Amino acid sequence: MAITEIIHPRPISSEMMYENYLQKVDSLMVKDDLSDNNAELLEHLLILIDYYESDNYNIKTDHLTPIDRIKYKLEVKGLKQKDLIGIIGTKGVVSEVLNKKRKLSLAMIRNVSEFLNIPIDKITSDYLLSN
Structure with missing residues (x-):
């Protein structure tokens, strides 16, 4: 390539x-x-x-935001944003979360962790919301 x-x-x-x-x-x-x-x-x-x-x-990637990790896992698994509807919430809530307009709740973190097989500790760190 x-x-x-x-x-x-x-x-x-x-x-x-x-x-x-x-x-x-x-x-x-x-x-x-x-x-x-x-x-x-x-x-x-x-x-x-x-x-x-x-x-x-074995290089640490602790600086990545939980949202970046979720987006990466979606891409690796060949999934789209719409596949998180019901896992995170409605279409609008999924959009707000992935665009960093809304924080992940504890229930969302648990659901995403299980659905995308991401260790919970990798998606619980704090991150800034977009304006």
């Missing part, structure tokens, strides 16, 4: 893919002015790299 082909980053499944993502991050980091699309791409790549390193190199 050429670096320029990374448009919608997928979870990292090989060392070669990991190296390609690292190169793309390097190229994005040297740009003075990131477009909104490139800034979003950079954020996604960094999250995917963090998870890959955590799983393969």
